[in-house]
Amino acid sequence: MNTNLALLLLLAPFIGFLFNIFFGKSIGKTASGVIGTLMIVVSFIVTLYFFGAITAKPEGIHISLFDWIQISNFKVDFGFQFDQLSVLWLLFVTGIGSLIHMYSISYMHDDENMHKYFAYLNLFIFFMITLVIGSNLLVLFIGWEGVGLCSYLLIGFWHKNQEFNDAAKKAFIMNRIGDLGLLIGIFIIGSLFSTLDYATLKTAIAGATDLNMYWISAAAFALFIGACGKSAQIPLYTWLPDAMAGPTPVSALIHAATMVTAGIFMITRLNYLFDLAPDVQNIIAIVGAVTSLVAATIALVQTDIKKVLAYSTVSQLGLMFLALGLGAYEVAVFHVITHAFFKACLFLGSGSVIHALHGEQDMRKMGGLKKVMTITFVTFLISSLAISGIPPFSGFFSKDEILMVAFEHNKILWFIASLASLMTAFYMFRLLYLTFFKEFRGTAEQKSHLHESPTLITFPLIVLAILATLGGLISLPTNSWLNEYLAPLFTKVATEEHHFGTSEYMLMLVAVIGGLVGIGIAYSKYIKQNLVPEEDEKITGFAKVLYNKYYVDEIYDSLFVKSINGLSKFFRDNVETTLSSLVFGLGKVTNEIGFQGKKLQSGSIGFYLFAFVLGICAIITYLFLAQ
Amino acid sequence: MNNILNEIGIENYIFLSVILFCIGVFGVLYRRNAIIVFMSIEIMLNAVNLLFVAFSTYHQDAQGQIFVFFSMAVAAAEVAVGLAILVSIFRNLGSIDINNLKNLKG
Amino acid sequence: MNVSLILILLLVGAFATYISGDKVASKVALFFGLSALGCSLVLLNHFNSGENISFLCQWINQPNVSFALKADGLSIAMLLLTTALTPIIIYTSFGTEYKNAKAFYSLILFMSFAMVGTFLAADGLLYYIFWELALIPIYFIALIWGNGDAEERKKAVVKFFIYTLAGSLFMLIAFIYLYQQAGSFLIEDLYKLNLSATEQLWIFLAFFLAYAIKIPIIPFHTWQANVYQKAPAVGTMLLSGIMLKMGLYSIIRWQLPITPLAAKEYMYIFVSLGVAGVIYGSIVALRQKDLKKLLAYSSLAHVGLIAAGTYTLTIDGLRGAVLQMIAHGFVVVGLFFISEIIFRRYETRTISEMGGIRTQSPKFASMFLLLVLASVALPTTFNFVGEFTVLYSLSQINVWFAFLGGTTIILGAYYMLKMYQQVMLGETNTKVFADVTFKEGFALVLIIGVLFFFGMYPKPITDLITPSLEEILKVINRV
């Protein structure tokens, strides 16, 4: 029963994928979209069943299908594991996935390859489910690479544009750098514990007496590199902003809500391993904090609506990593969930705006959409408030918990994180003001076409806005359902009960004030002073550095891409030819010896006789005298 | 004369035939006239024959002498054929200078 | 029933194809290729039921040479690879007209015969004969039916021929020495030899030279790219799909068990060479202008990894290497077929002259992408199973080897996707590109199907090869 349902859960999107690939074109756009959506809804319903099943059976459900890969000291089977974590992830993957599929039916309706779009989207959900429900690291790795592939396909969906293709390629390759880290982590774990299965691994670690801390730290670090790649942390974050080349719903689903959280999922999954490596945890925390700050600063000056959201995603992911690094896994998970709600909503809202403006993404050419697109505006506002951490929206709770944990551990990290969230509030409201307030700054033609998006687009927005508002309820500071629900996953006793004293309330207050200050600055700049970001050429000073994302792309380009291409050229033009000429040189030497040797055969009998006599002398000497 | 070797000693024969042989070799290398080269070869053959006979006496065994007979037969045949070849070479080239014979050049 | 049947079948096929005449030669060849495949499947069945399908009889008394064909799991796996790829390769050629077709197809079958012989032979001299025999057909295939300027082609092909032949001669010397020691060429007798460390080193090196050139391992690879480029598609497929597996197979079958001491002593050096090949091949592939050359260098990178896996002397390394060999065989045949399909339509192999094909031929684009993904070892493809196992074995030696070898998944993705982007994506090409025909599509689907099926369920192959690899490992660890 469970096996069949698990297969249904997994294969429904896959069937959708196959169906859309082979028949999508012939059955028409809407039908292919509907089928794609329905398949995800099926998965969502099955997920609900599993949610119930896990609630009834907290120790989780294991399903093993068949042996997959055999290694000398262990076997990897193709199996699934349903527990609190995977079900939680499944819920929002399939839930938000369904909403975004629905949204896409309308959004992508003008595209000739809509069936392919749905096929890829379904495939993505398939791989995401694989990633989440896999019972061992290698099945996770299938999903891990698979979502990377789908991300590649969807970023490069409009493949006529080579820049988009470049972005897709970049995303795939940067992900693969992380994947290598993950693989190495898997290798180390495999050789240390002779298993890749989560459950076995957990018992192995719990039961082990003399663990090799050095290798465990190495494994944790390698896994963290993998997480960095997938979850866009420093230094592997640059692909995510570029990934915005894909259709907006894709950005919402893959590059905000689901795929990029895979790194957090993996680290949470292996929390018992990371708990053993405090050094790595520190690194994770620092990387997370720094990422959140750096991305936030970049987001301050971006003018592309999706780029702002992309950097905001990176920044929020940084906060989650901060929480992970501090060992507060449930807090990170909490933020993942709320972030999925409000960030999906934001992206879809921006998609709605872009849709209305026929592809315009530059905020400088927007404005005043509040009146026309009421629903989009309201949902967008709610989500912006949520991400800025204003109570009572969901983001407040999750972000506040992260800040609180950070404050407990390290004041500097707390300060960085607070600064990042202050900036978040600023740039989100900058975005909001520039897009929805004041007068429309686009062309007259665009203005005449302005319209609220159809229901298929607004419905997901409304649902997500509601979730973004209420999502915080699952983990109230005093009474956390989420923490209790997740408790069986963690070896450490979940963070000691917060006894809410004054300091905690003070922190909360500081956070809220920070958010409000950010909003206030944005208000004064863009509403009161009525500023509009300047044209690209006029940006100077530090703003220019920020606008150009600290030139990280350029640095990477010249440091890695150029050098490796240069190396390739060097190898191709010099080393290859040298090696080749070496081999030919051997041939030439042989040839030359032959040519010179030919001269010996002069035909002169006298010379032959000399050679003959000398030869006899030599032979006689060898035979009779040499001994 | 049965005890001849007691008086002369086999070494002397060895030295003699070695020197004779070397003279033959020298002739082969030194001269360009094919006829003389042939003669030098005959000298070498005779040097060997001499040694055969000397050792035949030394071992008091007839086999050495038998071999000399055979080698004489071979020498006769060789000279006959060789000279015939020389004659035909001379007819074709007008000279028997071995330096002119360069058909073996590779 | 024993394995000599397949050899006879292929040889008869080669003759029959030659006799049948130009018009039906391709079909006759396909028929014999398929029957060889069927025959090997039947043999597999027999083997699995525990029957002895080996073949042994005295061939020459002095020196002591036997006609010994041994079929263990490893041999059968390679046999299946050869007999499965041969009909596919023949089938892919159906869209191209070849002059003097009867000789062409006859040579393909003959080559297949020789390669099967190499995989089965259990007698040193017999093995050597088959090994060299395989070189002759490919020489003619590349020389006569190849493409590009005839003079350059001749230069490249002759270089290849002499280079590989020269390498093999060292192997022959090694065999002669071994024969003097053992008094027999039979592989069991050679396994039993107890050679000193110095002897082993020299024999190891002699073998290595032969195999390193054939596989090729850097820096012995210089023949490869040029020959791949000049040879006709079929020749390239035979070379890269099966023939270079001969070298890898021989490492496992001959080199390591005969000279285990040397293999252990110098393991690091040879693993490093393989890993260096991975990085070097990948980097050189980045800037290739010719599609076939790019694929050649990617092949260099992959076989480097396989070779590194074999030299780890662990069961994982050997198993992964064999799995990866089979996977790589299929993938590389598919990719070269892709380049041939493009060539049939555009008459070019220069990457910069392509682009924008995807919009015109979605089916082709999908299949191409799937093959590219298999080549970069995406999980669920067969290549991943192999690559993972090999990398795992490398990590057992030293994690840094796994890291360096693992760069293939980054660099591989880089050059393959770059190539895919330049070839397939972008603005619609002005030149018309007809989508794949049924025949082309069928061959590609077959290959892709195999790759994904065994990617998800490699157990049959793993079960087939593991016992024999363990056996070999036992021989390696006898000292």
Place this chain on the structure above:
Amino acid sequence: MSTILIIFCVLAAVTVLTAFLTIFSRNPIHSALYLVICFFSIAGHYLLLNSQFLAVVHIIVYSGAIMILFLFTIMLMNLNKENEVHKPRITRLGAIVSFCLICLVLLAVFINSKPIVGEYISTGEDYQSIKVLGKVLLNEYMVPFEFASILLLVAMIGTVLLSKKEKTEK
């Protein structure tokens, strides 16, 4: 110094001297004549060694048949002029060096393997009279003997064929 030794020394001196003269003579006829003397002296050595039959055969074959052949050939070719061009100096030098070298090597070899002369004891057994030789030759060496005759026959035919003028000179 016994008489025999004196005879030997004289004979040896004649042999070596005439051999040298054979090589150094400009005129081939002179060479041939010196060679005849050389062969006679070798026959003398054979006599010294008490193998009379061999000495006689040697004189007949070498001094008689072979040398006559030589002389005829020389005269046939009209080579009695001293028209030979000198070999280059390097060749002559090379020849001398080779001569010394092979002398040295051979002598060294023989000295190295010098038999012990003292062991020579004459048993007085007849081993080289015509009778004995005939028996040995026609019993033990019957087959080689016949082959030698075939060889001579073949040589004769070859010689005839070689020296025949070719008819295809039209």
